[in-house]
Amino acid sequence: MMAGHSTSMGVEDVNLYYGDFHALKDITLDMPANQITALIGPSGCGKSTLLRCLDRMNDRVQGCRVEGRITLGDEDIKDIDPYDLRRRVGMVFQHPNPFPLTIYENVVYGLRRQGRRPKSELDGVVESTLRRVGLWDEVKDKLKASGLSLSGGQQQRLCIARALAVDPEVLLMDEPTSALDPISTSLVEELASELAHDHTVVIVTHNMQQAARISNQTAFFYLGELVEVGPTAELFVRPKKKQTEDYLTGRFG
């Protein structure tokens, strides 16, 4: 795995509308390289929406309009071909969604779509990414089995491997553990921390302990607004805003 080419992401004065609905309001947020940024906030506050802006998946949503500047490194993502962008900015979804293909084909799916590659190269990528996500020993003897035959936690790690195989700089994770059992959850959390060594990681989470455990920076959203952002330790111990405090203490959400 190539290392150390992680790139920061930033959003500046981003407003997003689904038709008439103003879903993100004046969001400005830096997501530094080699760090984990956690997005927290009650359901429906716009966390997934913001994540989908970062890899332009919102382009596919009818009636969705984005204003403002979003950057990858010092490039405006508007100037990047969306297909290239999505290779550089990988996404892991809330529910594990391996393709109904073999484990092997799941991992190399993105690479194969980029053009023909020698089998030895693909084999190498399969092994290194599956090792990286800690799945190699569990699946090395059944790479031809369907990805759907794995357990939920294994499926999610397979999806992470699939995203890593195209060598992204940024990894977006949308509540990646909300459908997993506690053991799988901690595996994925450890993995996220490990991946931050050479990726920019942005993780949406419902679980505040999770944000506290793994993230460097936490951003709290409420009703489409970014209420507060700061180093995780600070934000959890001394929230500056009343709303943040209420949310952290479980008074709502």
Place this chain on the structure above:
Amino acid sequence: MAKGEEKALRPKRAIERRGLAITGACVLLVAVLVLTLIFMVASRGLATFTTDGTPFASFMTGTTWNPHQNDANGIPLVGALPMIAGSFSVTLLSCLIALPFALGSAIFVVEVNPTFGTRVFQPLTELLVGIPSVVFGLVGLRIIVPWTRSWAGGTGYGILSGSIVLAFMILPTVTSLSIDAIRAVPQSYRDGSYGLGCTRWQTIAHVVLPSASSGILTAVILGMTRAFGEALAVQMVVGNAAQIPTSLTTPAATLTSVITTSMGNEAMGTVYNDVLWSLALVLLIMSLVFILIIHIIGRKGAPRG
């Protein structure tokens, strides 16, 4: 349980029982009807071999169809191979013609422009389903037969004309079932593919269609079932010459077209009449086979995440 409660339950139980009896009777009636039908076709169809003494092999593999006459050994000339070949040819060819159009429009409707698909295209195909087959036959006579004649010479009647007419007839079935199959592919598969930087066409070719393949296969086989059993429209354009088809543009016959053209003219109990029932039996068995295949596909395709 308290006594009063039990009393209150009693009328409910009676209603329950009556409902069970009525619905059960309906099920029984339908089952009896289906079995009677199969039994009737089978008993009449088998008479060719039992009463009339035609060997089964000479029926299935014989190539001469002239049930009024016997060959040198006194066996009726009831070779059904020309019709069997004709039926399979029009069935396969019509599916081959219809499938690309069905798939193309299904992909357009689900993946490219769902709004147009549900507002305009689907009502349009539903309209096509409702058109009686004689209309398809007439259009075939007026347009397709002359068109075939114009470049292939001859009469224009034949397997090709029959297949084109059939392709139009099965198009809505195959299309709307393909639409259902493609629509049933979980959105999360598409998200996964787009999320890896794949284009729409890569996503369709490598995730959507493979995931929908068992549903699409079912669509095709249902189309085949319909094509195999369609009689009127085919009879109008296929030429009705009971000979082994040597080209796609020479007159041929299918199982259905021979039955519909001859059944009214042959008296009950004659060899000719019996052998028409044998043809019907072949049709029936093939339909059952098609349905069986659909069930097998359904069971195989079912367990998906």
